[in-house]
Ligand SMILES: Nc1ncnc2c1ncn2[C@@H]1O[C@H](COP(=O)(O)OP(=O)(O)O)[C@@H](O)[C@H]1O
């Protein structure tokens with residue numbers, strides 16, 4: 001561990017739960033990949049969860065394309081889902097287990113790269129609030145276990161919503177990070193997410209501005225979301241686009257962005273330390 005990380009090596013860091021959300025294309029997966037690699041480099045156990053149906057966290061973490069292609073999404077594992085819930089996905093089983101065993105899944109079905117364990121959730125069927133299908137039950141139980149039962153830095157890369165987080169598990173999220181770009185539509189999405197987060201009582205919501213090109217863009221983000229703490233900014237960086245094109249992690253190709261992610265991380269840890277007591281106790 002480096003000197004600076006030991007400052008953060010408190011009880012919480014061993015069980016830190018971060019959820020990253022925001023409008024499509026803003027840079028969520030890029031930030032998730034950078035943070036996952038950063039915490040892993042500093043010696044933390046990191047579990048990165050790809051919970052976006054449009055799954056591409058593997059490449060942002062740095063898995064080679066062939067390796068990434070071999071990581072199977074949990075939602076597609078029909079046998080596992082049947083074994084655990086008692087019902088096959090898509091079947092009309094009248095009864096199945098609502099609390100299937102999931103604690104062995106993260107270690108059995110994750111792949112590891114540079115100290116980051118990656119789990120790919122796959123698509124959760126929406127189908128209205130009444131959709132209780134075996135695959136959704138398994139995924140929901142899995143997210144709940146990941147947030148409540150793991151002593152790791154867990155980083156959830158989500159789509160533009162927080163559907164994966166039920167009321168019960170939302171409380172376990174130490175920080176919901178909403179990524180925005182300096183544009184009005186992405187700020188609107190951020191506002192909607194903030195409202196949803198308040199509804200399910202997620203305690204800590206933060207903003208990260210992405211693809212910014214200077215002070216004007218930064219001011220636009222801060223002024224557009226005056227009630228939410230801005231943790232920092234990831235500048236528009238051609239090296240990130242280049243990393244994406246080459247199928248490598250921005251962590252390995254974009255040092256300036258890594259430095260920005262480090263400062264975002266520092267600000268986050270400071271903000272969470274400031275809350276003391278309850279959150280830290282919860283992650284022991
Ligand atoms: N700071 C940045 N500078 C330049 N390109 C970026 C930056 N952040 C993300 N990108 C690019 O924008 C696209 C979307 O980023 P991604 O992280 O996949 O967004 P999301 O997960 O929110 O959909 C990708 O091609 C990515 O390489």
Ligand SMILES: [Mg+2]
Nearest residue numbers: 028029052056
């Ligand atoms: Mg993404």
